[in-house]
Amino acid sequence: MRKGWIFVALGVAFLLVGSYLGLFVAPAEQYMGNVQRIMYVHVPTAWNWMLAVLYAFGCAIAFLFTARTKWDARMEAGLEVGTLFAFLLCCQGAIWAKPTWGVWWDWDPRLTSVAVLLFAFLGILALRGFVDDPQRRAVWCAVATIIASVDLPIVYYSVKWWNSLHQQQSTPQTVSSSFHLPLRLNAFGVLFLMIGFIMLRTRIAEMRLEREMAGPPVSMGEGELA
Amino acid sequence: MLAAALRKELLLQWRSRSQMMAVFVFGASSLLLFSFAVGPNAEMLRTFSAGFLWLGLLLSSTLTLSESFHAEMENRALEGMLLLPSDPRALYYGKAIANWLQLTILGVALVPVMVVLYDAGTMQLPRLLLIIALGAAGLSAPGTLYAAMTAQVRAKQTLLPLLLFPLIVPALLASVKATSLVILGDPMQQSRAWIALLGAFDLIYWSLCGLLYGRVVEE
Numbered sequence: 036m037r038k039g040w041i042f043v044a045l046g047v048a049f050l051l052v053g054s055y056l057g058l059f060v061a062p063a064e065q066y067m068g069n070v071q072r073i074m075y076v077h078v079p080t081a082w083n084w085m086l087a088v089l090y091a092f093g094c095a096i097a098f099l100f101t102a103r104t105k106w107d108a109r110m111e112a113g114l115e116v117g118t119l120f121a122f123l124l125c126c127q128g129a130i131w132a133k134p135t136w137g138v139w140w141d142w143d144p145r146l147t148s149v150a151v152l153l154f155a156f157l158g159i160l161a162l163r164g165f166v167d168d169p170q171r172r173a174v175w176c177a178v179a180t181i182i183a184s185v186d187l188p189i190v191y192y193s194v195k196w197w198n199s200l201h202q203q204q205s206t207p208q209t210v211s212s213s214f215h216l217p218l219r220l221n222a223f224g225v226l227f228l229m230i231g232f233i234m235l236r237t238r239i240a241e242m243r244l245e246r247e248m249a250g251p252p253v254s255m256g257e258g259e260l261a
Numbered sequence: 262m263l264a265a266a267l268r269k270e271l272l273l274q275w276r277s278r279s280q281m282m283a284v285f286v287f288g289a290s291s292l293l294l295f296s297f298a299v300g301p302n303a304e305m306l307r308t309f310s311a312g313f314l315w316l317g318l319l320l321s322s323t324l325t326l327s328e329s330f331h332a333e334m335e336n337r338a339l340e341g342m343l344l345l346p347s348d349p350r351a352l353y354y355g356k357a358i359a360n361w362l363q364l365t366i367l368g369v370a371l372v373p374v375m376v377v378l379y380d381a382g383t384m385q386l387p388r389l390l391l392i393i394a395l396g397a398a399g400l401s402a403p404g405t406l407y408a409a410m411t412a413q414v415r416a417k418q419t420l421l422p423l424l425l426f427p428l429i430v431p432a433l434l435a436s437v438k439a440t441s442l443v444i445l446g447d448p449m450q451q452s453r454a455w456i457a458l459l460g461a462f463d464l465i466y467w468s469l470c471g472l473l474y475g476r477v478v479e480e
Contacts, residue, residue, distance in 0.1 A: 158424040171413075
């Protein structure tokens with residue numbers, strides 16, 4: 036529990052320094068002006084979101100092979116943090132898109148893949164909420180997480196092909212060195228924040244599992260009633 | 262073993278064919294409703310016809326998929342079958358193939374409705390059939406796996422689409438694009454690439470879901 040809070044504090048500190056540098060010290064971007072400064076949180080969130088998805092995927096595979104509940108708790112944390120980051124990414128992307136492209140939403144492959152995975156993860160979290168038997172819940176969520184994660188690259192490339200027939204979006208410009216420091220600081224800030232969140236959330240999931248295992252046995256024959 | 266499982270599924274579907282008829286009426290009426298969303302604009306309806314066809318099929322598929330496990334949940338039939346000295350994968354593929362056949366038939370049956378309502382005819386019938394078959398396969402492989410999970414929990418009607426819809430985005434996209442190219446004309450020969458994407462999606466999920474099914478139904 037303690038270590039998780041240390042990571043969260045470290046992440047907040049990095050984010051404060053990095054965002055200060057990004058907002059007040061780094062020069063404004065030539066074409067997009069101050070709007071571009073959202074990059075200092077958007078890009079780090081995107082990188083770490085991918086890490087969170089990979090982490091949940093890894094935990095799901097580890098659970099299916101070992102059947103140890105600690106991997107289930109870790110997967111739950113990864114899923115929830117991945118969902119949170121995907122939601123943040125969609126919001127930040129929309130905020131950035133409105134002044135830049137003139138619309139809140141664009142069928143850009145990255146934006147669309149994040150949105151699709153956000154809904155896939157929300158579905159898995161809903162499944163978690165509806166299954167009472169901890170063993171079954173863990174296996175099913177691991178299976179669903181693997182299936183959803185495998186879908187991510189397919190969604191990305193199919194949307195890319197689909198969209199390229201309509202219009203081609205400009206890719207983010209290659210970044211000049213004066214932008215590097217705030218971006219790096221914030222990348223580590225979000226990374227530490229994510230690690231802290233996952234650790235704290237894993238602990239909560241573990242405590243819940245322990246309580247469920249210790250409690251009265253789950254009634255059998257649920258399928259009959261349904 | 263696979264043949265026996267498939268035979269059982271097909272028999273089950275044949276005996277509940279009135280249910281299939283009801284699903285078809287559901288799909289056809291959703292096609293009718295989509296046209297009210299656009300308005301009586303013949304040109305627009307024709308442009309969107311492929312999307313409407315696939316949305317209609319997708320909505321109907323949630324009914325047939327969840328229904329396919331309904332019989333297994335009565336009298337714990339699923340548990341009984343798992344006690345047999347057989348591979349759960351055979352049970353999965355039997356059910357998935359049966360669902361695939363059912364969805365393909367449903368898709369083919371919805372085509373005349375689409376042609377009449379949206380004036381979206383085509384002469385490339387073999388290609389259209391191929392797209393419908395591949396798209397139905399993309400729906401049925403993950404759909405059967407998720408139906409096996411959601412049939413055993415409360416709120417199954419809500420959970421199945423919640424899990425299935427985000428997942429099949431690539432298959433839906435490719436099916437709509439390929440169907441639309443077949444109906445509206447394909448000067449750049451793009452439909453081949455979309456059919457290939459659909460085939461790749463099917464290949465990935467038919468193998469992956471078969472591997473994972475054993476874990477989903479184990480006790």
